[in-house]
Amino acid sequence: MLFRLPSTSRFRLQTCHWLILALMFGLTACDQKSEKAETGSAREGEQALVKVGSISIFESDLALHLKEKGILRADEDIRLEALRQLTSRAQLVQAALDAKLDQDPVVRAEFARILSTQYKEHALFPQLKSIAPPLPEARLRELYQANESRYRSNEKRQAAVLWLNAGKDVNRQKQYEEKLAAAREWFFKNSDLEKHPEQGFSMLGIDYSEHQSSRYKGGIVGWMEREGGMDGWTKAVAEIVFSLKNPGDVSGVIVRDEGVFLVRYLAMEPAVLRPFESVSDELEKAEIKRLRDEAEASFMKALADKYPSQKLSSATQESQ
Template identity: 55%
Template structure:
């Protein structure tokens, strides 16, 4: 049976579509379950003698072959297809529609469509969606509720470091690299000492930390990224970044006053340094009020993921997969 043949039949059975997004329509579920779960005659027997009616369900309104239509089916059909109409005409129309649907479903069963891979796929998808709607959705609804302020404050206190920005310093640097040559290192120390002396005697440069080392950096630095920018490296935290050079600069900078301080000429394995602190930013803790909405969203997402994981773990534990290679 091809998809082209199955789709019109599915449309006849109350517009059945796969429940891919959002809650599954119960009417669609009922039609698929009729195809998948209700008993039917064998294909060969059906071909010879037609469907053998099963014993009528005492709760059924009527039956077609092995399919019983219950009062709950009628109630749902009226609600979905005839909302707000409770008269006899609406009831008769709904029963006629249910009868047609049952006939089509029984015909599909007799044709063996319960074994068709397209039908099996749709049945599995709809059943899974409906199960989630019944068992998982209430948990997700609970997870979507706004957490209490006391809970949010508890989370805030436990994760305070997330909302604290570390102290930062804007740094300028003059750097020369002797590459491990002692004689060259001695020369570079003398050269940067002269640069520091020039800086100390230049009142205009001293009074403008925002200029870094100004024109000194062109002649007194080998750091290409900052050489033509007044030696300005940028903002650093106390640990620097990942590379040893920036860590060395940060260590020197955080031993100086918060703004305007200039280091002595310092030689380290990473080279010879002269460092100036241009500006500083103190450590700041964001207030609870400023992050409360963020905390609520994160907690709701955490609870949702927790509910989904618990649901799936329960299913996997109760219904293990056998024979999967």
């Protein structure tokens, strides 16, 4: 069964199914044309075994019917029974055609889906199947070099921060500058703290920082890249920490619109480029998908050029 409908539509579905099969055989009786019209690659050179109204049953139809039932070798009795089944089906289909069910929207939609899928399998899928691994390594290396930035992780630095928010109060800003300058002076007098960057600013954070998430953690705010985060505060910290030269270095007291900062550069994770060998499979899959998408787009464009659509007036437009 090709699709599902509510139980109340089962008979309609079965009729549609047989009708679609008849149409797939190339046996459309809508025109009621002569038997000469019943041509096509599957019919050339074949003699009809049975004819029911406008529908002919050929040897190829019988062979397909037996194959679908899993019968690889059929004696005469089995062939006759299979042909009887096909004849019964053809009688149902002819009745459906006479009842104009070939014009039913459900049948038309299903027929369109079947034909479009069959045509793709015939004309497009072989092209897509031919685009398959392995792709030339030279091409993959070319893609790797062209997209190197995708496989490179940026340098990251870990920072500790003492921060006081003066707002737009100039006097408070001066007081905070002096307060952080005193903290910086105390830091450099503590040789043990200076030798252990992993401690950040240690206990200084409690009394010399208003940054709630880091003040009880030695001022440590974690790892960041050069561009910082989405907000101005992290961008300011990133800019300061990336201006420092070596892990362990401490900035001067810096005043910015975001507040008054004292930043320590704790550690660094260098930029890393993933080697070609580790991304070659990923590159190949992406390139195959791109080539297949390109082939399918070209295929559909050729169809559109060959069979241009014609826009007709809609019912709404006609009523106006």
